[in-house]
Amino acid sequence: MDLVLKIWRQKDAEDKGKMVAYNVTDISEHMSFLEMLDVLNEQLVSSGEEPVAFDHDCREGICGMCSLYINGEAHGPDRGVTTCQLHMRMFNDGDTIFIEPFRAKAFPVIKDLVVDRSAFDRIQQAGGYISVNTSGNTQDANAIPIPKPDADEAMDAATCIGCGACVATCKNSSAMLFVGAKVSQYALLPQGKVEAKDRVMNMVNQMDKEGFGNCTNTGACEVECPKGISLTTIARMNREYLSASVTED
């Protein structure tokens, strides 16, 4: 395939940035989207130009690093996949593809297609953990019976990889799906109930402090989430938050 790529280039956080057009040729339909960008970068480096900066790590849908907005969609046109799992067979010979960074006030652009998503780390640090007594008297986790539907729902919520597609997709740049997933992951399990009240209060407060917008129930985040995180996690977070606020010490 021969393609025209229109890519957001931005030297650093202060630069205004602009779309720049590039041609790539002989792209195999079996390549991943990131492999196609590797081809472009090799081409740029060999002609003495600055390669395009983009985030990636695992390249198998696990780490949540690859954060590209492709033809107006987070992680591109396929469903249930991250950008690194997106294949070039989703495109046609002669296509023009628009590639931009995830855009949200809380995710400032660092360079080209790389954004700073440390706001998510700070939300996690505010409550996305459990404290475990390791004194030697710890109860074996497997000895605590957990209803299968609760275990399944908690596991589903735990599949969130923190990629930020939900924020980039939302017209309000809301992080509610991400925070809902993190709260739900623990809210359903006995190990998470001990700190449940502080967790939801602290994580929601940090989310607001970071400048994410509010949820207006458009459901776009659920559609674009590569891990299929459900809107029901947001409903659970809201219930947890309400119950924590009315029972606040």
Ligand code: SF4
């Ligand atoms: S909820 Fe989905 S889209 Fe949002 S950060 Fe988690 S995996 Fe990514």
Ligand code: FES
């Ligand atoms: S590079 Fe890790 S999820 Fe894409």
